[in-house]
Amino acid sequence: MANLPKDGLVLYKGRPARVKEPGADRLVIELVDGSTQKVRPKDVALLHKGPCDPARLAAIGDVSTEDADAVRQLLAAEGETVDLQDLAGLIHSDPPTSEHAWRSWRLLDEGVLFEGSIETIQARTDEQVAESNRQAHEAAAQSEAWAQFVERVRCGDCEAEDADHLREVERMAEETTSRSRVLRALGRSESPEAAHALLLDIGWWDERRIPHLKRHDLPTQSPAFDVGTLPDEPRTDLTHLPAFAIDDEGNTDPDDAVSIDADGALWVHVADVAALAPIDSALDMEARGRGATLYLPTGPVTMLPPAVVEQLGLGLKDPSPALSFRLEIDEDGLISDVSVMPSWVRVERLSYQDADPRLQTPPLAGIHQITQRAHERRLRAGALDLKWPEARIRVDEHDQEDAPVIDIQPLTWLQSRDMVAEAMILAGEGAARFAAEREIPFPFSSQPTPDPEAVAMAATQPDGPASDFSRRRCQRPGRVSGTPDPHAGLGVEMYARATSPLRRYLDLVAHQQLRGALGRGQTMDPATVVERVGAAEAVAGGVRGGEADARRHWTLVYLQQRPEWEGTAVVVDVRGRRGLLLLPDLALETSVSVSGSMRPGDTFTARLQSVDLARQNLSLQLHPVPLEDHSGRPSGAPASSQF
Numbered sequence: 001m002a003n004l005p006k007d008g009l010v011l012y013k014g015r016p017a018r019v020k021e022p023g024a025d026r027l028v029i030e031l032v033d034g035s036t037q038k039v040r041p042k043d044v045a046l047l048h049k050g051p052c053d054p055a056r057l058a059a060i061g062d063v064s065t066e067d068a069d070a071v072r073q074l075l076a077a078e079g080e081t082v083d084l085q086d087l088a089g090l091i092h093s094d095p096p097t098s099e100h101a102w103r104s105w106r107l108l109d110e111g112v113l114f115e116g117s118i119e120t121i122q123a124r125t126d127e128q129v130a131e132s133n134r135q136a137h138e139a140a141a142q143s144e145a146w147a148q149f150v151e152r153v154r155c156g157d158c159e160a161e162d163a164d165h166l167r168e169v170e171r172m173a174e175e176t177t178s179r180s181r182v183l184r185a186l187g188r189s190e191s192p193e194a195a196h197a198l199l200l201d202i203g204w205w206d207e208r209r210i211p212h213l214k215r216h217d218l219p220t221q222s223p224a225f226d227v228g229t230l231p232d233e234p235r236t237d238l239t240h241l242p243a244f245a246i247d248d249e250g251n252t253d254p255d256d257a258v259s260i261d262a263d264g265a266l267w268v269h270v271a272d273v274a275a276l277a278p279i280d281s282a283l284d285m286e287a288r289g290r291g292a293t294l295y296l297p298t299g300p301v302t303m304l305p306p307a308v309v310e311q312l313g314l315g316l317k318d319p320s321p322a323l324s325f326r327l328e329i330d331e332d333g334l335i336s337d338v339s340v341m342p343s344w345v346r347v348e349r350l351s352y353q354d355a356d357p358r359l360q361t362p363p364l365a366g367i368h369q370i371t372q373r374a375h376e377r378r379l380r381a382g383a384l385d386l387k388w389p390e391a392r393i394r395v396d397e398h399d400q401e402d403a404p405v406i407d408i409q410p411l412t413w414l415q416s417r418d419m420v421a422e423a424m425i426l427a428g429e430g431a432a433r434f435a436a437e438r439e440i441p442f443p444f445s446s447q448p449t450p451d452p453e454a455v456a457m458a459a460t461q462p463d464g465p466a467s468d469f470s471r472r473r474c475q476r477p478g479r480v481s482g483t484p485d486p487h488a489g490l491g492v493e494m495y496a497r498a499t500s501p502l503r504r505y506l507d508l509v510a511h512q513q514l515r516g517a518l519g520r521g522q523t524m525d526p527a528t529v530v531e532r533v534g535a536a537e538a539v540a541g542g543v544r545g546g547e548a549d550a551r552r553h554w555t556l557v558y559l560q561q562r563p564e565w566e567g568t569a570v571v572v573d574v575r576g577r578r579g580l581l582l583l584p585d586l587a588l589e590t591s592v593s594v595s596g597s598m599r600p601g602d603t604f605t606a607r608l609q610s611v612d613l614a615r616q617n618l619s620l621q622l623h624p625v626p627l628e629d630h631s632g633r634p635s636g637a638p639a640s641s642q643f
Contacts, residue, residue: 003022004019004022004027004041004044004046005019005022005049005050006019006020006021006022006050007019007050007051008046008049008050008052009046009047009048009049009052009057009098009101009102010029010044010045010046010047011044011045011047011105012029012031012037012039012043014109015031015032016032016047016052016054016058017029017030017031017032017037017044017054018030018050018052018054019050020036023041024041025040025041026039026040026041027039027040027041027044029044030054031054032054032055032057034055045118046118047084047098047101047102047105047118048085048096048097048098048100048101048102050098051098052098052099052102053098056099057098057099057102060099060102060103060106065107065113068091068104068107068113068114069113069129071087071090071091071123072113072114072123072124072129073123073126074090074123075090075122075123076123076124076125076126080123081120081122082121083118083120083121084101084104084105084108084118084119084121085101086121087104087107087108087114087121088100088101088103088104091103091104091107092104105118108121111132112124112129112132112133112136113129146185149162149165150182150186153182153186153202154186156201156202156203158202158203158204165182166182166199166204168181168182169182169183169195169199169204170195170211172190172191172192172194172195173192173195173196173199173205173211174192174211174214174215175192175211175214175215176214178190180195182198183195183198186198192211192215193614193615196211196613197612197614197615200614207404207553207557207560207613208397208404210549210550210553212545212546212549212550212553213549213550215549216542216543216545216546216549217542218301218542218543218546219290219294219301221301222301222302222305223286223290223302223304223305224305224306224307225282225286225305226307227276227283227304227305227307227308227311228276229276229311230272230275230276230311230321231275233275233342234342235321235341235342235343235344236324236341236342236343236344237343237344238259238267238269238322238324238343238344238345239319239344239346241259241260241261241267241345241346242259242346242348242363243257243259243267243269243314243345243346243347243348244257244258244347244348244349244350244355244364245257245314245315245347245348245349245350246258246349246350246351246352246355246416246419246420247349247350247351247352248352248392249351249352249353250394252309253293253300253302253309253313253502253503254271254313254314254347254349255270255271255273255312255313255314255499255500255501255502255503256268256269256270256271256314256420256424256427256499256500257269257314257315257322257345257347258367258419258423259345259363259367260363260366260367260370261326263328264366264370265326265327265328265329266326266327266328266329266367266370266371266426267324267325267326267327268324268325268327268423268424268426268427268430268499269320269322269323269324269343269345269347270322270324270325270427270498270500270501270511271312271313271314271320271321271322271323271501271502272312272321272323272342272511273304273308273312273501273502273508273511274323274501274508274511274512274514274515275323275342275515275520276308276311276312277304277308277508277512278512278515278521278522279512279516279521279522279524283304283305283308284508284512286303286304286305287303287304287505287508288505288532288535288536289539290303290505290539290543291303291504291505291535291536291538291539291540291542291543292503292504292505292536292539292540292543293502293503293504294543294546294547295547296546296547296550297393297394297395297406297550297551297554298395298397298550298554302502302503303502303503303504303505304502308502309502314347314349315347315348315349318346318347319344319345319346320344320345320346320347321342321343321344322342322344322345323340323341323342323343323511323514323515324340324341324342324343324345325338325339325340325427325430325431325434325498326338326339326340326341327426327427327430329370329374329426331373332377333370333373333374333375333376333377333378334377335426335429335430335433338430338431338434339434340431340434340514340518341518342515342518342520350416352412352414352416352417353414355414355416355419356414356415356416359415359419364416364419367419367423368415368419370423371419371422371423371426372419372422374422374425374426375418375422377491378425378490378491378492379491380491381491381492382449382488382491383489383490383491383492384471384472384488384489384490384491386468386471387413387468388465388468388469388472388587389410389411389465389582389584389585389587390410390411390587391408391409391410391411391585391586391588392407392408392409392411393406393407393408393551393554394406394407395407395554403561404557406554406557406561408555408558408585408586410584410585410586410587424499425490425492425495427498428445428495428496428497428498428499429490429492429493429494429495431496431498431510431514432444432445432484432494432495432496432498433494434514435484435496435510435513435514435517436484436494438517440513440514440516440517440523441482441513441523441524441525441528441529442482442496442510442513442529443480443481443482443496443497443506443509443510443529443532443533443536444480444481444482444485444494444495444496445478445479445480445487445495445496445497446479446480446481446483446484446485446486446487446494446495447475447476447477447478447479447486447487447488447489447490448476448488449476449486449488450474450475450476450488451474451476454473454474455471455474457470457474458470458471458473458474461600461601462600462601464570464601465570465572465582465584466570466571466572466573466600466601468572469572469573469580469582469600470572470573473573475488475489476488480533480536480537481530482526482529482530482533496510497510498510498511498514505535505536506532506533506536509524509529509532509533509536512524513529549616552588552616553613553616555586555588556611556612556613556616556618557611557613558586559586559608559611559618560611560613562608563608564608565607565608566605566607566608567583567584567585567586567605567606568583568584568585568603568604568605568606568625569581569582569583569603569604569605569606569620569622570582570584570602570603570604571598571599571600571601571602571603571604572589573600574594574598574599574600576594577593577594578592578593578594579591579593579594579598580592581604581606581620583606590617590618590620592620592622602624603624603625604622604623604624604625605622605623605624605625606620606621607620607621607622607623608620609621
């Protein structure tokens with residue numbers, strides 16, 4: 001390499017170049033674009049001694065193979081090998097020029113007619129040439145098909161045959177892959193949001209397809225297998241106590257009910273799921289893997305097979321099997337005694353709307369008075385009492401020809417709803433106390449007290465959603481462990497979730513431990529309980545995230561179907577140039593760019609501008625709520641802000 005000639009033709013990174021300044025250690029080469037570069041001799045390969053003109057070499061188009069194929073056949077027949085100079089001389093002229101050498105190198109590089117190196121070139125057989133040509137034709141056809149597919153995508157005119165290519169985009173939207181050739185070809189970012197947007201843009205997906213469940217690795221179907229029958233065991237007959245399962249209208253899995261006895265004790269009856277799903281049974285393992293029922297606007301994806309609800313749902317059979325908690329509550333709202341027992345109960349199912357008018361008459365009046373005392377006690381202990389807006393979203397998408405029918409109704413804060421919530425807190429507090437007093441390994445829930453400075457800051461916010469948001473944000477994360485520590489948010493000394501075993505796995509674990517302590521099965525040791533807690537917590541975040549994403553998706557679809565939508569927006573937080581708005585009627589939070597002097601508590605009239613389903617964003621136009629003149633009509637022309 002030290003003897004590379006000046007003006008010789010060399011190969012550098014697959015491109016032709018001219019030796020401009022030879023050198024033993026370094027040489028200067030001229031590339032086809034006229035630029036020069038200093039390289040090591042070992043970085044180049046000599047193709048021709050020159051002279052050469054790189055620019056002319058770069059202008060050479062397709063290389064004719066007719067003469068070259070005749071040479072191939074000759075060499076193949078004789079079984080000879082040649083070097084590049086000999087090959088160029090046989091194909092073109094002897095002696096060959098630098099252009100001839102470059103053409104011959106390209107034939108060698110293509111690997112159809114010849115193979116080998118610059119020094120040793122071998123002719124390929126007819127069979128090898130035919131196979132290479134077949135592969136080239138196939139590659140060309142694939143390239144053309146790909147180009148046509150990309151063009152169809154750009155035009156939004158995809159066909160059934162495009163499904164395989166678009167499945168790659170679907171996997172990207174579902175976050176099951178991190179690369180997409182399709183998105184790269186279209187110049188779009190390789191992200192789940194960009195993939196989702198593309199599928200919507202071209203009409204391959206519509207609003208019914210929600211990728212978020214796959215992103216959270218959640219099941220989309222309820223389990224279905226034989227669940228067996230309840231064991232034949234003694235149960236306390238509580239059918240003489242009027243029991244009420246009070247839920248939202250249309251609830252399909254009633255798992256708790258309330259009663260009051262003649263002595264004034266509160267009873268909370270809970271579906272006895274652990275009787276059908278003992279430790280390490282098929283039902284237990286299914287629930288452990290799912291963590292919780294996934295409540296979607298389109299309907300629930302249950303933690304357990306629907307047949308379990310059919311057997312155990314309170315009020316679905318008469319009588320219903322339950323695990324009942326008897327709670328004696330003193331005048332200060334404190335639990336003075338707890339007992340737990342498997343039972344038979346007779347349950348009347350009520351909606352909150354139906355129950356509310358009956359709170360003034362027995363027996364619901366007595367239950368209401370007990371829960372009020374307990375609530376006041378918890379408030380004195382520092383419990384967080386929020387009335388954050390909630391909404392019920394229901395989607396009917398059975399008719400595939402028409403758009404889904406979406407109904408969003410703000411939940412009314414009824415006294416019966418508060419009564420039931422308080423009764424469930426009492427049951428959870430009672431279950432924790434029962435377990436702690438008997439040293440039963442148990443999944444206790446706790447929460448540290450919030451930072452005092454954060455609480456003080458929250459107290460400065462205006463009353464309403466801004467104050468509630470600030471107080472909620474200053475709460476420290478709760479945890480589940482084997483230790484009965486205080487729960488600051490609830491204002492109780494100890495607590496455990498124990499009233500929803502049909503839909504939450506940790507509630508089922510609590511029931512398994514309680515039944516074991518009552519001699520109705522085995523109990524787990526503390527290490528196993530902690531293991532079960534870890535398994536539940538590992539999937540709980542995904543369930544909550546999937547539910548939140550699905551609710552937001554369908555809320556945005558609801559708005560998309562109503563381009564003229566208008567409603568109230570309340571500022572609940574401002575951080576730098578970003579603000580958080582609450583749309584109370586939809587129970588929807590959305591981030592906005594702050595303009596002007598926007599402060600927490602400010603209220604606007606919000607008008608919808610656009611919806612971005614893929615990125616789960618919406619654009620609003622905000623108008624300050626105007627003052628009204630004496631006629632009751634808005635006066636003045638409110639300034640608008642674009643967010």
